[in-house]
Amino acid sequence: xxxxxxxxxxxxxxxxxxxxxxxxxxxxxxxxxxxxxxxxxxxxxxxxxxxxxxxxxxxxxxxxxxxxxxxxxxxxxxxxxxxxxxxxxxxxxxxxxxxxxxxxxxxxxxxxxxxxxxxxxxxxxxxxxxxxxxxxxxxxxxxxxxxxxxxxxxxxxxxxxxxxxxxxxxxxxxxxxxxxxxxxxxxxxxxxxxxxxxxxxxxxxxxxxxxxxxxxxxxxxxxxxxxxxxxxxxxxxxxxxxxxxxxxxxxxxxxxxxxxxxxxxxxxxxxxxxxxxxxxxxxxxxxxxxxxxxxxxxxxxxxxxxxxxxxxxxxxxxxxxxxxxxxxxxxxxxxxxxxxxxxxxxxxxxxxxxxxxxxxxxxxxxxxxxxxxxxxxxxxxxxxxxxxxxxxxxxxxxxxxxxxxxxxxxxxxxxxxxxxxxxxxxxxxxxxxxxxxxxxxxxxxxxxxxxx
Numbered sequence: 001x002x003x004x005x006x007x008x009x010x011x012x013x014x015x016x017x018x019x020x021x022x023x024x025x026x027x028x029x030x031x032x033x034x035x036x037x038x039x040x041x042x043x044x045x046x047x048x049x050x051x052x053x054x055x056x057x058x059x060x061x062x063x064x065x066x067x068x069x070x071x072x073x074x075x076x077x078x079x080x081x082x083x084x085x086x087x088x089x090x091x092x093x094x095x096x097x098x099x100x101x102x103x104x105x106x107x108x109x110x111x112x113x114x115x116x117x118x119x120x121x122x123x124x125x126x127x128x129x130x131x132x133x134x135x136x137x138x139x140x141x142x143x144x145x146x147x148x149x150x151x152x153x154x155x156x157x158x159x160x161x162x163x164x165x166x167x168x169x170x171x172x173x174x175x176x177x178x179x180x181x182x183x184x185x186x187x188x189x190x191x192x193x194x195x196x197x198x199x200x201x202x203x204x205x206x207x208x209x210x211x212x213x214x215x216x217x218x219x220x221x222x223x224x225x226x227x228x229x230x231x232x233x234x235x236x237x238x239x240x241x242x243x244x245x246x247x248x249x250x251x252x253x254x255x256x257x258x259x260x261x262x263x264x265x266x267x268x269x270x271x272x273x274x275x276x277x278x279x280x281x282x283x284x285x286x287x288x289x290x291x292x293x294x295x296x297x298x299x300x301x302x303x304x305x306x307x308x309x310x311x312x313x314x315x316x317x318x319x320x321x322x323x324x325x326x327x328x329x330x331x332x333x334x335x336x337x338x339x340x341x342x343x344x345x346x347x348x349x350x351x352x353x354x355x356x357x358x359x360x361x362x363x364x365x366x367x368x369x370x371x372x373x374x375x376x377x378x379x380x381x382x383x384x385x386x387x388x389x390x391x392x393x394x395x396x397x398x399x400x401x402x403x404x405x406x407x408x409x410x411x412x413x414x415x416x417x418x419x420x421x422x423x424x425x426x427x428x429x430x431x432x433x434x435x436x437x438x439x440x441x442x443x444x445x446x447x448x449x450x451x452x
Contacts, residue, residue: 023122025050028057036061036098043073047095060095127158128193131186138207139197143177153179153197160195168199168231171267180265182207200230208265209236212258215250222247224276227330231269233323235287235331239276248273272327280334281305287328291317294341304335311340351376358405360398368392380406 011021029048036046036059045062063076065088081088088094141153141160149164151173162181173179181197182204188194198204206223215221216238225237238247251273252259263271277283281296284305291313297306309317317338318325329336339347354377355366368391374380380388380402388399 020122020126023125024119025057027119027122032057032059041073043071045074045093046098059098061098062093062095065090065092065094124188124192128186128188131158131183131193131195132188135183135186136203136207137183138180138204138211139183140178140180141197143173143175143179145175151179153181155195158193158195160197162197162199166196166198166200168267168269170231171199200228202226202228202234205234205236205262205266205271208262209251209258212261213251213253215240215245215247220245221250225331225333227327228269229323229327231267233270233272233327234266235272235274235327237274237276237283237287237331248275274331280332284328284332284334284336287331288317288324288336288338291324293317302335303333304337306344307336307338308341308344309338311342314338314340348375351379354378354409355380358402358409360401360405365391377406377409381410 029050033046033048036048037044040046040061047060047062048057049060050057063074065078065081066075067078067090069075069077076084076094078088078090081092081094084094084096085092139155139160141155143151144154144159145152147161151162151167153160153162160181160183162179166184181199182201183195184198184201185196186193187196203226205228206226209223210216213221216223220241222239222241223236224239226234228234236251238251240247240250250258259271259273263269272289274283274286274289277286281298284296284307285293288307288309291309294308294310296308299305307317316324319327325336325338352366352370352375355361355369355374356363358377358380361369369380372391374383374388374391383403385396385399385403388394388402389396394402
């Protein structure tokens with residue numbers, strides 16, 4: 001059981017498995033302690049120590065020196081004790097070295113199981129300790145196998161999993177393919193550490209740019225936001241800390257080399273690099289490019305923006321299946337409502353008409369309300385007295401009365417009827433028309449009677 005060159009083996013296993021040598025030594029000591037108890041019984045008093053100078057693990061069994069031996073496993077007679085130590089006395093504890101070669105097959109097998117289990121535990125702890133601080137990094141691996149649509153990736157000393165939900169649609173891999181992914185999470189459960197990878201995470205895109213763009217790695221250019229629809233399109237907002245450095249140009253690179261490297265890694269995913277702006281309205285306009293923006297109406301309380309664009313740019317601003325405005329909303333973290341100018345004008349006209357239709361609102365008051373941002377009776381119904389008091393000349397009583405009138409108007413809107421005007425010689429209803437104009441059936445009957 002004893003290995004003469006055990007020191008070399010411990011060092012080699014520690015290097016190969018990435019395990020601390022002290023952990024391996026502790027595992028061997030525990031294994032030999034277990035083997036000794038299997039051989040000599042559980043009551044035995046033993047001490048296991050690794051002798052680094054000799055490169056071996058020594059086992060000592062201790063027994064108490066007594067006048068009369070009652071428990072041979074724990075006691076030794078005075079006569080036997082004097083042979084070991086001529087100066088021993090009653091009550092002393094004497095240790096004798098145990099030859100590990102005397103351990104039986106069962107004891108040796110038990111020691112082997114303990115070593116294997118301890119090494120597995122130590123290896124798991126080493127993997128977890130190595131990767132827990134690497135969350136957020138990009139890692140390279142090799143596709144090893146597939147498990148229920150999940151991809152198992154070989155990282156060298158351990159494996160990681162790329163779940164199906166974190167895979168980019170229409171990306172296909174085969175066993176042995178190299179794969180690059182983002183370390184999204186590291187978990188330590190009863191089955192050992194689990195390393196969760198992702199290729200759809202927005203930070204994967206950001207990490208790729210950090211790798212390709214030195215200005216980002218050096219902190220000259222900051223990443224201000226990322227939004228993705230993996231495999232299709234992404235928006236990436238950047239800002240510069242130095243006035244003479246163009247953040248968008250830095251990310252694009254000479255002849256587009258830097259951004260093309262990222263696009264190639266993402267298998268052709270289109271990337272819009274957006275200049276960040278401290279003004280949220282300007283930032284939204286940048287995010288919706290190349291569409292031209294006519295005006296932006298901001299509602300900071302509900303964090304929404306109404307974006308008005310020329311009708312010829314409406315489809316460009318919204319994008320295919322709403323993708324452009326959806327990504328812009330994710331990037332800017334504002335809820336965006338994009339409208340064409342014609343639609344907006346119609347809505348504003350209806351809102352203005354609703355103001356004028358309120359009993360106590362004149363054209364002058366409607367214009368004053370319009371200037372303060374009250375564009376319809378519905379908005380007034382949701383306002384407070386303090387809000388309306390901002391209108392020039394508005395009293396508290398008038399504000400309260402106006403709110404009540406707007407709520408009444410909202411609950412009982414006027415009914416629009418489509419009335420068709422008839423000429424003086426036209427019949428007023430269908431019955432009169434039927435009386436005056438005989439049907440084809442009547443004509444046929446009349447002709448038959450005349451013939452008879």
